[in-house]
Amino acid sequence: MRRQFKDTVLKLAEKDDKLVLLFGDISVYLFNEFKEKFPERLLNLGICENTLISMAGGMSSVGFFPVVHTITPFVTERSYEQVKLDLCYNRLGATIVTCGGSFDYAWDGATHHCYTDLELMRLLPGMEVMQPGSKKEFDVLFSRSYNNGLPSYLRIAADEHGLDLPVEFGKGVVIKETPGAKVSVLTAGPLLGNVHKGCADLPVNLIYFHTLKPLDLQLLSRFVDTKFVVIHDAFGLFEALTAACAVKAEYHGLPDEFCCYYGTLEEIRKQLGLDPAGIHTRIQDAL
Amino acid sequence: MDTISKEIRENILRISHHSGHGHIPTCFSIIEILRSVYETMDHDPKNPDWVERDIFILSKGHGALGLYCVLAHYGYFSVSEVYSFGSFGSRFGCHADRFKIPGIELSTGSLGHGIGVAVGIALGFKLSQSSRRIFVLIGDGESNEGTVWEAAMVAANLGLSNLTVLFDHNCSQSRCLPINQAVDKFSAFGFDVQTVDGHDLVPLKKALQSVPDGKPRLINAQTIKGKGCPTLVEEVFAWHRRSPNGEELITLLGELHATAI
Numbered sequence: 001m002r003r004q005f006k007d008t009v010l011k012l013a014e015k016d017d018k019l020v021l022l023f024g025d026i027s028v029y030l031f032n033e034f035k036e037k038f039p040e041r042l043l044n045l046g047i048c049e050n051t052l053i054s055m056a057g058g059m060s061s062v063g064f065f066p067v068v069h070t071i072t073p074f075v076t077e078r079s080y081e082q083v084k085l086d087l088c089y090n091r092l093g094a095t096i097v098t099c100g101g102s103f104d105y106a107w108d109g110a111t112h113h114c115y116t117d118l119e120l121m122r123l124l125p126g127m128e129v130m131q132p133g134s135k136k137e138f139d140v141l142f143s144r145s146y147n148n149g150l151p152s153y154l155r156i157a158a159d160e161h162g163l164d165l166p167v168e169f170g171k172g173v174v175i176k177e178t179p180g181a182k183v184s185v186l187t188a189g190p191l192l193g194n195v196h197k198g199c200a201d202l203p204v205n206l207i208y209f210h211t212l213k214p215l216d217l218q219l220l221s222r223f224v225d226t227k228f229v230v231i232h233d234a235f236g237l238f239e240a241l242t243a244a245c246a247v248k249a250e251y252h253g254l255p256d257e258f259c260c261y262y263g264t265l266e267e268i269r270k271q272l273g274l275d276p277a278g279i280h281t282r283i284q285d286a287l
Numbered sequence: 288m289d290t291i292s293k294e295i296r297e298n299i300l301r302i303s304h305h306s307g308h309g310h311i312p313t314c315f316s317i318i319e320i321l322r323s324v325y326e327t328m329d330h331d332p333k334n335p336d337w338v339e340r341d342i343f344i345l346s347k348g349h350g351a352l353g354l355y356c357v358l359a360h361y362g363y364f365s366v367s368e369v370y371s372f373g374s375f376g377s378r379f380g381c382h383a384d385r386f387k388i389p390g391i392e393l394s395t396g397s398l399g400h401g402i403g404v405a406v407g408i409a410l411g412f413k414l415s416q417s418s419r420r421i422f423v424l425i426g427d428g429e430s431n432e433g434t435v436w437e438a439a440m441v442a443a444n445l446g447l448s449n450l451t452v453l454f455d456h457n458c459s460q461s462r463c464l465p466i467n468q469a470v471d472k473f474s475a476f477g478f479d480v481q482t483v484d485g486h487d488l489v490p491l492k493k494a495l496q497s498v499p500d501g502k503p504r505l506i507n508a509q510t511i512k513g514k515g516c517p518t519l520v521e522e523v524f525a526w527h528r529r530s531p532n533g534e535e536l537i538t539l540l541g542e543l544h545a546t547a548i
Contacts, residue, residue, distance in 0.1 A: 020414070040414055043445075048437040051403045055441070058407020061392070062415070066407070081397060082434075086404055090385065090394050 001156045002027060002099055004135035008142050009067065010034050013041060019146065020059060022052050024070025026099070049075040050082045056094035057086035065093065065147045071105075072098040072155065073114035080120055087151040088124045095145060095152045096121075101131075102233045103259070103268040104158035110258045118188075118236030121153040122213045128152040129213040129236065130169075131189035133161040137210045140167040158265060161192035165208065172216035176206040183286050184223040186230045188212060188237045191274060195231050198279030202287065204229075215240045229286045233274050252282045288486070288515060291360065292318050293543055296515050298356045298366050300539050303530040308373035308381050310528050312512035312519050314353030316457040316485070317424060320508050321345075321357040323491035324422050324453065332362040335389035341419055342408055344393045346401020347426040347455065348382040349528075355379055355388070363390040399432030401425060402452060406442045409450040409503070422451045422495075427466045428459035436476065442503040443477025450503040451495065452478070455485065457510040462524065470507050478505040485510035516542040 010033060013019045021034070021042045028035075028044050035042045045052055049070055056066035068075060075098055076083070087094055098117065105112040121129045128150055132138040138156065145152040165173050175196060184205040187195040192208050199206055205223055209216065220241070228249040230238040238251040252273065261268055269275050273282060295318050303309035328341035345354050352372060359366035371377035378387035382396030395401050405423035412419045425435060442450055456469060466472070474480050479499045483490040485508030494506045513519025516539045519526050531539055 043410075045441050046444075048441060050434045051406065051437040051441050054400055054403025054434070054438065055407030055410065058404040058409075059411040060407075061404070062408055062411035064411050064414070082400065082403070085394070085397055086400055 049079045053082035057092040060092040072101040076117040093149040099156045101155040115234040133190040157190040172219040184226040197276035304536045306372040309352040316510040327495040344401045344423045348395030351383045398429040399434040403438040409447040424453040439476045448499045452505045457512045473505045482507040
């Protein structure tokens with residue numbers, strides 16, 4: 001998906017000289033072609049996430065479309081006040097594109113795990129929050145959002161869900177609808193791949209979101225008579241759902257403790273019960 | 288201190304007394320800095336959104352009352368409006384809102400933000416090959432924040448000579464974390480640094496009119512918190528965020544007008 005980020009901004013930058021990339025010393029080699037074509041519009045500013053965000057606000061205020069890119073926890077958790085004030089409160093548009101969300105850097109341990117980003121960003125007035133689960137979703141969502149004058153957050157994932165789905169900002173997708181189902185499973189981002197497998201033989205509805213804010217409440221209203229089970233390797237979707245409407249809802253994802261494992265993304269997901277078998281068991285319990 | 292600076296300070300005292308709000312000593316610290324900026328940069332109070340204007344950001348946002356009174360002096364609005372300062376429904380908050388007040392370019396209040404935004408604006412002007420300039424006023428206390436030094440490193444690395452940082456060096460953190468050798472620090476970070484009397488318009492404006500050579504510029508304005516009223520200077524920490532009652536207002540106005548012109 002990170003290559004798609006490169007391809008998408010390269011395509012857009014050809015036609016839009018206001019698109020500027022502010023990097024926190026990451027992905028630089030991947031963007032060599034961009035740097036060669038637009039040397040002044042890719043700035044690797046170093047390891048200073050707070051300043052990246054503040055600068056993006058300043059550049060936006062004088063007509064640019066800045067894109068800040070670095071590792072998820074450092075630009076969301078560390079720089080939260082810069083995002084809150086310099087972008088959202090001042091209503092200055094910028095796009096934050098991160099990598100390393102949830103357990104994409106599993107092997108690096110708890111300092112590099114980040115599962116709060118989506119929820120933190122969702123809480124900020126004016127912010128759009130997206131968790132694309134495929135290259136196609138990233139391309140459509142980024143292209144639509146980067147120049148709309150609003151602060152936007154997109155997380156690049158290390159894996160993809162593997163499904164070819166329609167993509168429209170703010171719209172959820174019904175992956176599976178079972179007549180008379182008592183449970184509707186909700187998920188977001190690339191974890192859909194495991195969730196899809198985990199509930200393949202179960203009589204449930206499966207609803208997918210790449211946009212967490214705004215959440216597609218109109219779609220959800222069709223399923224309010226069922227119990228919702230949110231399966232997500234992050235915070236944000238469950239909170240968005242339960243903040244919006246009084247529904248029966250359960251969450252399966254992160255426990256209230258640090259995940260002090262290393263290894264691979266798949267191993268961490270299995271440990272948390274977010275592999276297909278663990279998801280299958282959890283949904284059976286809900287049923 | 289000239290009559291204009293006294294008049295602005297009198298407005299600050301009267302509005303703080305009327306409203307019960309305001310950081311008077313810090314406002315008194317920055318009046319001449321603000322005046323020198325607004326008498327140097329390109330701006331139009333009758334057309335505050337003029338596209339070729341220079342930009343000023345008050346990063347130490349708790350000096351908003353001082354900025355309001357200075358903006359009123361230059362014709363952005365009437366000072367009588369500022370008497371609603373801090374009240375429900377007023378557009379003049381204790382920290383300024385850029386969507387409510389002409390001349391306010393960034394809503395500030397939390398310290399350590401303005402310089403980073405200013406660096407982004409300076410970079411934007413540079414990429415646009417614009418001759419517009421950006422001025423940002425920060426405090427020495429504010430410079431306890433690490434973000435100030437992050438942004439300073441980036442500004443110097445990018446050679447943003449269109450950026451002027453006005454450093455209100457009023458020793459506000461002398462009781463806890465003073466910024467020692469501030470000039471040396473900013474020089475070491477790659478800034479062109481000039482030190483001036485922050486209450487004297489002549490050297491302030493001269494420094495602002497100089498043309499930096501490929502570097503961002505820092506004007507180290509040596510100032511005094513509460514300048515103009517000996518009581519505020521001598522009891523500076525007690526007055527950090529305090530408004531005068533009627534008796535104190537009379538005393539402070541007397542001290543202000545007794546100051547030699």
